[in-house]
Amino acid sequence: MIRFPALALGLVVASGVPSSGQAGETRAVTGALTYTQKIALPPDARAIVQAQGRFGVTLGEVGTEADRHQMPRGFALDVPSGLSGTVRALIEVNGAPRWIVEGVGFDAGAAPVDLGELDLAPVTPLAFATDFLCGDTAVSVGMLGDEVMLRAEGRDIAMTQVRAASGARYEAMDTPDTSVWNKGDAAMIRLNGQDLPECREIPPPAERPYRARGNEPGWQVSLAAGIAMIEADYGVLSHEVPRPDAQAVPGAYEFAMPEARARLRIEERLCHDDMTGMPYPDTAQLALDGRVLRGCGGDPADLLTGATWQVTALGGATLIEPERLSLNFLDAGRVAGSSGCNRIIGGFTLTGEGLQFGPMASTMMACPDPLMEQERRMLDALEQVAAFDVDEGGTLRLLGDDHRTALIEATRP
Template sequence: MPSITIKGSVFILATMLLSGCALLSPADKTTTDYQCGASEFSVLQQEQGVLLSYGAEQEVLPGAVSASGARYSNDKEPVTQYWSKGNEADITWRGQEMPLCVERGTLPKHFTARGNEPFWQVAVNPQHMALTTPESEAIIDLKPAEVVSEQPYEWRIESTTNKHLIVIDRLCRDSMSGRLYPYQVDLQESDRMYSGCGGDSEWLLQGAKWELSKFEDYALHSKPATIQFLEDSQLAGFNGCNRYFGNYNMGGELAQLRITGSTKMACSDAANDLSRQFSDVLERVYQVNIDDKGRLILSTRGGRQMVFKQQNN
């Protein structure tokens, strides 16, 4: 192999840089991770567009015309699209619209939080928070959220008064209603601290297809029962025999899941029994939980449970 002098190497490198032919190493490319409800996406910037990854699946998306933000689309059917808007994004994955996607390490631009004993509630946007207590209501100017720690992420949002917010990326259950929320939120006022929960309960469940992994002693077949929490409080899934649809409501003191219709396929006796029990438990659910393994647990007052895991792509 012919040798290359240092002088020659410098000349070649300079020529590559000036001609725009220098190659970017993987470390030079920008990857952004998003949390889209229960699902995670990553976006890798490329010269002609982006590489959108969802689990083990990937889509290369070229740039598209957009009135605001940066939009990328494959122009196919079903469509896959990524549209970034600051630290948030709208993502459609092969025809399915994902819930709001928030860049990892940041907070949604708009969220609410509340606490009990004493009651308080805030509605937060990038500039202000509207604070409500039994004694008063106020609109308070805010400073940008500051990350104070990671694993889990913790943010401090200071205001122009003596009231500040501490937000932690940790599941939080309301002390009165039992409702599950994505964030623990503390309202700090001078030397006092009031604890509560924040974010949207529905966001925790949306964006994924949940697959039944454990249900009492029932044998689970190669085509397991599933449940999906869609936008507009719509419910859909497979009960072990037929596809069903319905609605859900995470508000109030009890979770409410209702099946309003299904297909009418004939199945084996075992599949029919599983589907009847699945539907019966689903409509009696009063509490929704997500454990430390990321599994969805639906429970009835009678102690019956169904455990779900996220279905692989």
């Protein structure tokens, strides 16, 4: 049965956090907490700062009593070197959350990181939300005391509990015919009179699927909820063991599987399949029964989705108003963007061999001829894309049939 989360203020440190750091093994992540009021914290206030890494691993954590200190309030965390992460900070008063800031990222590397001042905002129910996927639609439901909030399609909707024959049912306060019904092992969500497909809870990071693989001698490790599958020698060797917790070590995450005499090491470093050239977000190494097998890990789609790509090159043509050219790879194989004149939207397919775009729909705005011609070139280029790559500098290259010629290049601001 899906349960909306109870409020949990204690931040549990995962086993991946190093207990002590030698030179070069850890680095400092520093900053200062502040909020608009800029008043002294009450004596019963407590500040908690946490650095979160991949696979649900807590990289570092510090908690301090207020002791009537003024804001801004400095903090310093020691985290393993070579790993990226996000910082979350919470101030609680009398054990209740009052201010929060989340998702402040830092890149992998060895140098110290100064995040500057982090502006905390008043806590809302969405700070403690459960995420669901309803078909292709992602939604979040947060609870804080008696407050309930639904986030869907870019809107935050306040909810109130109503009577239900079974389960827990909530209806929107101001938006008509919008409701959330937690019944059985699924959530039923209705938005503006339209029922979404059955909603399933998105698993926490420590349980999400992950796959690493390599060629010669053909191996893969598949991590699922509670289970790790190891195959090698093109399937001749096979093990199924309990999924281990990830351990953060300098420069990598490791999964120890002693039952199979195996250890998987994942480094946050771009990797290319040595047969297809497909880029992957991680470099993988499997130590298996005395052998060391090398390959790639993660999902290539993760290199595409996320922040919007700003187009910087379109073949050899000179770009007109390039700041208006963009691509945004959405989840579930959808892509949107701007051709410089019209908004565009369509689908993309990612296989083990490459990347293809489906037909693109667009708005029908008329623009000056040079912009219309640039739009035609961009749409034609998307039709010809057969593969993609991301270079070490972070530039996205959409490639033609030869998997070498860049038809479109883009970067993230």
